[in-house]
Amino acid sequence: MDFDLTEDQRLLNDSVGRLLADRYAFDARRGYIKSPQGWSQDLWDKYAELGLLGLPFAEDYGGFGGNAVDIMMVMEAFGRNLVLEPYLATVVLGGSAIKYAGNEAQKGELLPQIVDGSLKLAWAHSEQQARYDLSDVMTTATKDGSGWILEGAKSVVFHGDCADTLVVSARTSGDRMDKAGVTLFLIPAGTPGLARRGYAMRDGTRAAEISLSSVKLGADAVLGTVGDAMAVIERVTQAGIAAMAAEAVGACEAAHAMTLEYLRTRVQFGRPIGQNQVLQHKAADMLIEVEQARSMAMLAAMMVDENDPAERSRNISMAKVGVGQSGRFVTQAAVQLHGGIGMTEEYQVGHYFRRVMVFEHMWGDSAYHLGLLADQVA
Amino acid sequence: MDLRFTEQEVAFRQEVRDFIQQNLAPKTRERLRLGYSATKQDIVDWQRILNKKGWATYKWPKAYGGTDWSPTQRMIFQEENQICHAPEVNGFNITMIGPVIIQFGTPEQKAHILPRAANLDDWWCQGFSEPGAGSDLASLKTAAKQVGDDYIVNGQKIWTSTAHMADWCFVLVRTNPNARKPQEGISFLLVDMKTPGITVRPIISIDGAHHLNEVFFDDVKVPVANRIYEENKGWDVAKFLLGNERTGIARLGKSMERINYARELARDVRQNGKPLIDDPGFRQRVAKLQVQAKALELTQLRVVSKAAAASDGKPDPFSSLLKIKGTELLQDTAELVMDIAGPLAMPDWAKELDSLNREEGDNEPRIGPDWAGYAAPPYLMLRAASIYGGTNEIQKNILNKAILRL
Numbered sequence: 001m002d003f004d005l006t007e008d009q010r011l012l013n014d015s016v017g018r019l020l021a022d023r024y025a026f027d028a029r030r031g032y033i034k035s036p037q038g039w040s041q042d043l044w045d046k047y048a049e050l051g052l053l054g055l056p057f058a059e060d061y062g063g064f065g066g067n068a069v070d071i072m073m074v075m076e077a078f079g080r081n082l083v084l085e086p087y088l089a090t091v092v093l094g095g096s097a098i099k100y101a102g103n104e105a106q107k108g109e110l111l112p113q114i115v116d117g118s119l120k121l122a123w124a125h126s127e128q129q130a131r132y133d134l135s136d137v138m139t140t141a142t143k144d145g146s147g148w149i150l151e152g153a154k155s156v157v158f159h160g161d162c163a164d165t166l167v168v169s170a171r172t173s174g175d176r177m178d179k180a181g182v183t184l185f186l187i188p189a190g191t192p193g194l195a196r197r198g199y200a201m202r203d204g205t206r207a208a209e210i211s212l213s214s215v216k217l218g219a220d221a222v223l224g225t226v227g228d229a230m231a232v233i234e235r236v237t238q239a240g241i242a243a244m245a246a247e248a249v250g251a252c253e254a255a256h257a258m259t260l261e262y263l264r265t266r267v268q269f270g271r272p273i274g275q276n277q278v279l280q281h282k283a284a285d286m287l288i289e290v291e292q293a294r295s296m297a298m299l300a301a302m303m304v305d306e307n308d309p310a311e312r313s314r315n316i317s318m319a320k321v322g323v324g325q326s327g328r329f330v331t332q333a334a335v336q337l338h339g340g341i342g343m344t345e346e347y348q349v350g351h352y353f354r355r356v357m358v359f360e361h362m363w364g365d366s367a368y369h370l371g372l373l374a375d376q377v378a
Numbered sequence: 379m380d381l382r383f384t385e386q387e388v389a390f391r392q393e394v395r396d397f398i399q400q401n402l403a404p405k406t407r408e409r410l411r412l413g414y415s416a417t418k419q420d421i422v423d424w425q426r427i428l429n430k431k432g433w434a435t436y437k438w439p440k441a442y443g444g445t446d447w448s449p450t451q452r453m454i455f456q457e458e459n460q461i462c463h464a465p466e467v468n469g470f471n472i473t474m475i476g477p478v479i480i481q482f483g484t485p486e487q488k489a490h491i492l493p494r495a496a497n498l499d500d501w502w503c504q505g506f507s508e509p510g511a512g513s514d515l516a517s518l519k520t521a522a523k524q525v526g527d528d529y530i531v532n533g534q535k536i537w538t539s540t541a542h543m544a545d546w547c548f549v550l551v552r553t554n555p556n557a558r559k560p561q562e563g564i565s566f567l568l569v570d571m572k573t574p575g576i577t578v579r580p581i582i583s584i585d586g587a588h589h590l591n592e593v594f595f596d597d598v599k600v601p602v603a604n605r606i607y608e609e610n611k612g613w614d615v616a617k618f619l620l621g622n623e624r625t626g627i628a629r630l631g632k633s634m635e636r637i638n639y640a641r642e643l644a645r646d647v648r649q650n651g652k653p654l655i656d657d658p659g660f661r662q663r664v665a666k667l668q669v670q671a672k673a674l675e676l677t678q679l680r681v682v683s684k685a686a687a688a689s690d691g692k693p694d695p696f697s698s699l700l701k702i703k704g705t706e707l708l709q710d711t712a713e714l715v716m717d718i719a720g721p722l723a724m725p726d727w728a729k730e731l732d733s734l735n736r737e738e739g740d741n742e743p744r745i746g747p748d749w750a751g752y753a754a755p756p757y758l759m760l761r762a763a764s765i766y767g768g769t770n771e772i773q774k775n776i777l778n779k780a781i782l783r784l
Contacts, residue, residue: 131647133650133651155722156721201724268512268514268517335584335761336761336769339769342765343759345581345584361717361723362721362724
């Protein structure tokens, strides 16, 4: 086993850290949230300059040939700084879909645009009735000559409001819960019949509800094989879990650090509250959970490229449970140890708390994945 | 020993339930059922209905317009209000300032303040915490200096719930900065929120809503006649008040109501192609919460019965136990409801989904199910439950000091 980063990874980590330390102070972030699109185009351009947008893509497409460990590092830094830009949506989710399902023409056209920052994607798979069931797809695509007509709706699509192109799943055959019969489509945002309603999430990031009403697409809009997208959908979701788990670890780490600072400086009864043993123990419990979560986020990153699907999904579930449960504990404790100030919108710790809450409720919460694992206990 | 409710108690519960069903406005009921906060108007309307019936002041002695209900009946009453989605009576009025006036007030104060508090003609709020005085409340600095017949108050309070809708505030102030112990230099004043020099500034909390405030006092004139009890003895009043606060703070009925609501939602939400209510992990989680609620119900009954039997009127340190377990249960049941909604609880679309408060002519289609819009805010706001009213860590210190003596 080797837990060390390569020299390249260390350099990348340092430059990301410096950029965010410089540009992601809490007040600056508040400004980005208040802007009409809810994030910073300027920083998006900086990520492109630094090569972050091309990190997981092959050099043939202008990328850097990195792996999930590189993504993990970036996402941890993003978590520490509560980054708002559509990185997960574009590079991790949309990018993975194209990487895993795209043909050469699609990859050759789209990946370089992701790398240079000119193309933002959104992953529009989940539907309101589906909750965490990946195969629950009611949106339909019916044959129309050589092309397709799509009808339906997609829910809580990360950065669906600003994406240039959406990757949308639709049922081309079979019944509501069938694993077979689902197909992915690439839909440019301006396509007639596609409507989106953007909103802020509880943590300040952006998402959208998407509706599809008689959306006409050509045959070339299909991404991957008709009727056979479920394996790709699982992989994209797993890549999303691994990336967001790393982000949650970054958020937990930062919330813990803020809490320690507060325990050292907040004086009650004539001394810093951190001198109370009961609070010291709670802070130590938080440390333990941060490190346990970090281990599980590493596991998830390692598993993204695992070829055995059963092994991959089992380990990703373990990581989702581990980071989810530790994340709840750490961020709830961070609010508690801060007292009243931790409850306020204008203080950063509550924002970490809510970012981790959003992570926990995407792609299956701890209880859901625990259920999947429990089914395998023999 | 018999842990079953008596026939009379069961009949009493039914009487309360029927009354609520016949008198509570359907819109208020629906709002609370979906998890929204009661509006000021919801609370005022309901408390006045209860007051007309003589029930708003159910915790007060009969001589002051209260009831002669047993501790068990009082508990049943509170529980039923919560279970039937009725707003809770204004705690600042009924649980805090009312009993304080009854215990410490002059006949004039009793005659003027109590009926208005009962009918919510005046909305009270609590000016205790300060930026530097949270858990260490006695270190408070807001100063009151006597000039003629008035105190001149200067300083700042924080976390003041509902100050922006309040008519009056009961405030702890420092009247003797040189006292031997900080507790000995504090007085308890009643302040009209309309007095010049008071500024209320909102604090937005992590649920995105405005419950909390900062209150600034800048040369605020308060008549000496508005002081409760003796000068520099305000800490005794505060201790009396906080002891009363802790029992009601468990809000057990609310947790029971959330468990019922969660079961209802889980019948409609699906997981792995089946109703979530059929998921073994989910059922275990609900069952565990039901066990916790049952234990707390009995413990609460034991504590309140003992308090009724005691003659000294001092707060029972066991009320700290109720506060700790009650707030943990409130947090866990709110978390359960949020977890059922899952991803649909994550968008901040409460306003968009709030069909009950839709403006006239707003025909914009809703973007998600009504109930999902308010599944997360109670979870977020209730993180404060283990902080307010004395943090749960402080409650454990109280248990240690008063009972364990380690």
